[in-house]
Amino acid sequence: MAVEETERMNDLKLRTENLNLYYGGLHALKEISIDIFKNRVTAFIGPSGCGKSSFLKTINRMNDLVPIAKVEGDVFYDGINIYKEYDVTELRKRIGMVFQKPNPFPMSVYDNIAYGPRVHGITKKSALNETVEKSLKAAVLWDEVSDRLHEPALGLSGGQQQRLCIARVLAVEPDVILMDEPTSALDPISTAKIEDLIYELKKEYTIVIVTHNMQQAARISDTTAFFLIGEIVEMGKTDQIFLKPRDKRTEDYISGRFG
């Protein structure tokens, strides 16, 4: 693993050790051992079906929903093994996730944001109002939806819906935000807005993003990992990966020889 060892250990947020993932007979992730650091944007790139999204889902244990999925190895979050010593709902509260396709609930904008706080037991109206406003402002959506908080969220545009989903994650005050190709279903303008947002969010959160778009990874991430057929080929500072890849396969992928 070619991560720069200059990082201080107390900046370490997530660490995986010899992580293997099987979908039935398919060995989807092979011996993944990486470190993800605080207040950084870590991007995963790679061709379709290489395991980027699957890896993301092992971090907040969304793979538990897949009946045939089996995880081996360890994932540590703040030094705690999430598969052995962590309550899954608490984990997901701490590690939020934004999906590829905007998936707001079929309810009002307000109820979408308040969903998380509500399931975690907050019922006080004033507290909810405050959270909704704070989250929408943080997701740079407040100005666009402040006058239609009680209208269906599905009436928003795609880009707005995705920022709403980010705001929804922010409302439960997470520590880490996982983003699974958050802009793949969006137009360039919406994409630019989300990218700006990610840049802002990294000051307070640790962000792990899967992207199909190499330019996006180059633009927004601090660290980049290149996945290929369930393995990490190379991981390092984004500049280094894009400018001076050490592995031939990384170079081939970045230069567009396959992908």
Next chain:
Amino acid sequence: MGQRVRKKNVSWNTRKVRNKERVAKGMLWAAAVITIGILLSIIGYILVRGFVSDVRTEYKVISKGSETVMMGERHDIPVSVIVHKGVKVTDLTAEELRSLFMGATTNWGLVSEQDMKVRTYALRRDSAVGDAFRYSVVRDAAYGDGIKFIDTDEEIIENVASMKGSIGYISLKGLERIHGKKVKVVVVRTIAVVANREVLEIRNNVKLRYLNESQLADVFMGNTRNWRDVGGVDLPIRVVGYPENDPLTKEFEEYALNGEKVDPVVTVKDFENLSKMLEKTPGAVGFCRYQDAMNIKDRMVKLERRIVKANITPSFFVKPPKRAGVVGGVSTVIVNTIYMILLTLLFSTPIGVMAAIFLTEYAKQGRLVKILRFGTETLAGIPSIIFGLFGFLFFVSILKLGIGLLSGTLTITMMILPTIVRASEEAVKAVPVSYREGSLALGATKWQTIVRSVLPPATPGILTGVILAIGRAIGETAALLFTMGTDYRMVKDLSSSARTLSVHLYILVKEGLSFERAFATGTILIVVILIVNFTTNRLVGRMAKMSGSKI
């Protein structure tokens, strides 16, 4: 412009394909038209019969009569029959009048469909009018026990006006005094048609059953010459009449022939001669006062009267049924039906929805679930009478719940549960996985996810299943006969027997009580189901609109 040119360019194969396309389209159209036609005609027929009653009743007297009837031995004393305004009759036959005054009919039920005691008032026997009435109405029989004899017209009017269900009679002079009083004059139909014995016998497997109004007119006006033409035996019609200026002839012409003249073959002076003439002349027919012909009742020709009127009236909804449902409305039956539906939904919806959630969200999708699913599908197709049998043995006998609301409701619950489970399962499955993922990723537990983000979008689908279930429950008779019973009174508690609309309809038809009421009940059933469907559709639409989702 290029239409014709382009046609020429079309290849043979394309043309063939196009023709096939046309044929297929035509057949689909035809099938759709036939289906919709059948559906509409069935519903239309039931609705028409439900709203309009077309009753044909056979009487022994002609369909019309006068408000003032000439009575007495010489038919020269005018008498009018009056009733209290609350009595819903417009006319009475001579037979009914006789029965009322003889005390044989003590309740208005069979005459006016009202549950009301009959009170009769008559003038003293020694007065001329009283004597004439006695002669013309009760003849040799005695007055009923409850009758009150009164001296004057005024007093009769006062008495009839003051007591509900009263009936009395007054002279022509008294008629001027009824204005402003709570009484009304009733038409009395007194003319009967009698015929020679052979006319009414069965011969060559045919028999004259009845004459309707136009057939009667045709017979007496000479338009019909043979009994065969009105459904009777092969005999020439010979009309025996009274002289042209006889008051009875005039009355008969006015009420039965619309003012046209009787065309008699033979004329007789009085009833005695008429009777003799009818006796010896094959194919003879004549008319007379009902009371005169009482001794030869078997030779009276039955006359059909057709009355078209509104079948469902507001009172049909608000009045409870009486006399096995022949009289009154269906109010209690409607209430019982509503109780049954509400209780059934109370039992079946939570269980059904929870079972569906278990099957889709929690159960391991293995063999057991497959068997369970197969089981529910099979249960949905089992004839309801089998559920009735099960309910009777299990709930009524083994659990000793007795025949009543609870047993019936539980049986129907068993019956509709599969419908609700299947629909709910489909609805829950149709909720996008992304909703579940979104919720779980926010740290919600599985149950929170189901309650907050799976059930709300699934509700329209679940409601659709509930409507189907309501439809089955409302239409159910077989499963209820053994388990809920057929008492049409309002239910008092869970163990009291109750009758639903469908069961009511079944009994009305099975017992031959009243087809008119059966159709009225059927119409109400259809309307109820329409209302349920309409409101649920609106509800579902509004819910979908509120959430903004399209599923």
